Amino acid sequence: xxxxxxxxxxxxxxxxxxxxxxxxxxxxxxxxxxxxxxxxxxxxxxxxxxxxxxxxxxxxxxxxxxxxxxxxxxxxxxxxxxxxxxxxxxxxxxxxxxxxxxxxxxxxxxxxxxxxxxxxxxxxxxxxxxxxxxxxxxxxxxxxxxxxxxxxxxxxxxxxxxxxxxxxxxxxxxxxxxxxxxxxxxxxxxxxxxxxxxxxxxxxxxxxxxxxxxxxxxxxxxxxxxxxxxxxxxxxxxxxxxxxxxxxxxxxxxxxxxxxxxxxxxxxxxxxxxxxxxxxxxxxxxxxxxxxxxxxxxxxxxxxxxxxxxxxxxxxxxxxxxxxxxxxxxxxxxxxxxxxxxxxxx
Numbered sequence: 078x079x080x081x082x083x084x085x086x087x088x089x090x091x092x093x094x095x096x097x098x099x100x101x102x103x104x105x106x107x108x109x110x111x112x113x114x115x116x117x118x119x120x121x122x123x124x125x126x127x128x129x130x131x132x133x134x135x136x137x138x139x140x141x142x143x144x145x146x147x148x149x150x151x152x153x154x155x156x157x158x159x160x161x162x163x164x165x166x167x168x169x170x171x172x173x174x175x176x177x178x179x180x181x182x183x184x185x186x187x188x189x190x191x192x193x194x195x196x197x198x199x200x201x202x203x204x205x206x207x208x209x210x211x212x213x214x215x216x217x218x219x220x221x222x223x224x225x226x227x228x229x230x231x232x233x234x235x236x237x238x239x240x241x242x243x244x245x246x247x248x249x250x251x252x253x254x255x256x257x258x259x260x261x262x263x264x265x266x267x268x269x270x271x272x273x274x275x276x277x278x279x280x281x282x283x284x285x286x287x288x289x290x291x292x293x294x295x296x297x298x299x300x301x302x303x304x305x306x307x308x309x310x311x312x313x314x315x316x317x318x319x320x321x322x323x324x325x326x327x328x329x330x331x332x333x334x335x336x337x338x339x340x341x342x343x344x345x346x347x348x349x350x351x352x353x354x355x356x357x358x359x360x361x362x363x364x365x366x367x368x369x370x371x372x373x374x375x376x377x378x379x380x381x382x383x384x385x386x387x388x389x390x391x392x393x394x395x396x397x398x399x400x401x402x403x404x405x406x407x408x409x410x411x412x413x414x415x416x417x418x419x420x421x422x423x
Contacts, residue, residue, distance in 0.1 A: 087302065089143035089295045091336050092136035098126070099144045106148035106156075113214060113254050116152045117177045119145075120159040124173075129164045130284040135339035138164075139291040143335075146295030150395035153292045154255045155211065161285045162219050165230070168281050169271045174232065176216020180285075181260065182230075182276065183208040191222035191262060193229070201264045202231060205243075209260035213242030218260075220267070221276060230276040231267035239263040251398030283352035287338050289402055290363040294331050296396040297367035300374050301328060303389060307378060320377040327366035334362045350415060357412035364403040371396060 088099040102123065109116035127141040128134035142160070146153035155177070162178035184190060184207070191204035202222050212218065215235055223229050233240070240262055247256040276282065301324040308317060338359045341347045347355050371393065375383075382389040 087144070087147040087299055089140060089147050089298050091140045091143070091332065091339060094134075094137045094140040098137070099140055102127075102141050102144050103148055106145045106152045109152045109155075110149045111151075111254075113151075113155070113211075116155040117214065119152060120156045120177045123156055124159055124163050127160055129160075129167055130288070131164075131168075131281060131342055133343050135284070135342045136336060139288065139335055139339055142288050142291040143295030143298070146292040147299040150292070150296045150392060150399055151252055151254050153295065154252055154395075154399065157288055157292050158210065161288060162217075164281055164285070165219055165276070165279075166232070166270065168279055169275075171232070171270060174217045174234065179210055179212060179215045179218045179235075181206050181209045181212070181218055181220040190224040190228070191220070193223045193227070193231075194264075196266065199266050199268050200231065202233065202262045202267050203264055204262055206260045206262065208257050209242065210255050210257040212240070212258075212260040213244065213256065219270060220260075222267075223273070227273050228276075229273050230270040232270050233262075233265055233267035237265045239265040249398055251394035251396070253394075280348040280352055283347060283356035284342055286356040287335070287342075287359050290360045291335055293367045293396070293400055293403075294328070294335060294363050296392060296399065297331070297363075297370040298328055300389075300392055300396060301325070301370050303374055303382065304377055317377055320373045324370050324373050327369055331363045331366040334359050350418065354412065354415045354419065357408060357415065360403055361409060361412065364400055364405075367396060367400055371400075 088096065088103050090096060090099055105119045105122060109119045123141065128137040130138045138160070142153060142157055145156050158180045159178045162180050163173055165180070166173050188205060188207060191202050191206055194201045194203065202220070206220060212235060217232065218235055219230055219232055221228055221230055240260065242256070243259040243261055244256065246258040271279065304317070304321045304324060308321065313321065338347065338355055341355060383393060
């Protein structure tokens, strides 16, 4: 289906990021609305243009992700893991393979971890990996395999005959085009990325989670814009003004913590336990803001845009699903343990 034109592609700029770059990013993302092959092309193209986190331009990295998400969250869900994979490979001192990447590190209770069999300088992976978004459409993946101290990250070709995305289980109405079912591996050749345990210990592990939060933020910014558009059609009453004011306050707070996080990453102050706690704080603040914006917009605008505005309805559904990458109280509990380990609340 051809993408519907938007009145103006939105940009979400943190700090002093080049606005021309973000305008180009927004135009690229707009071409990929409801067009998965085009979204994959955009991801590959942005991989050569977007700055990587930790190199002095982390605000630019987060701004690119937020801008793509403000245009379309499905496109962001394709772009974000590809850029994350490039950042991981850069940290490992490795060159990426050809094509668009996914990053698959989730485990599921009751499902054995993917097993690893040594085969010369490479390995062969066998087993089932859950939550493998777009495994049937992407070219390559970074995937964790093994268990315990031996758990390690591997780079593999998703076109390998032994790799098969299991279809038919993804019934989500949000991010509907981003099939995130299981990936079955049967002796798939792969190469290691970093040593055992490196994937979780590396500084960029926390930064990747902050990148996801930037996508939530971009989606919420675009959603909140519907409140301003509604006020242009009809003079806002006190309740409408309150919704606009609260949404602005929440998004200003989320933007501030993303900018602060970018500064800390570039200053080398977001590594180890400090980086993990920073990511937990940022993700919590942004997730809370985005969830509240969902409620505010729903209450202020009522059912009409959900029923008759396809772009709005899709954005609401997409953001609702995307936000569940935040584990709510469980993530707060993990942050609480980290806070106590640091000697108490900030």
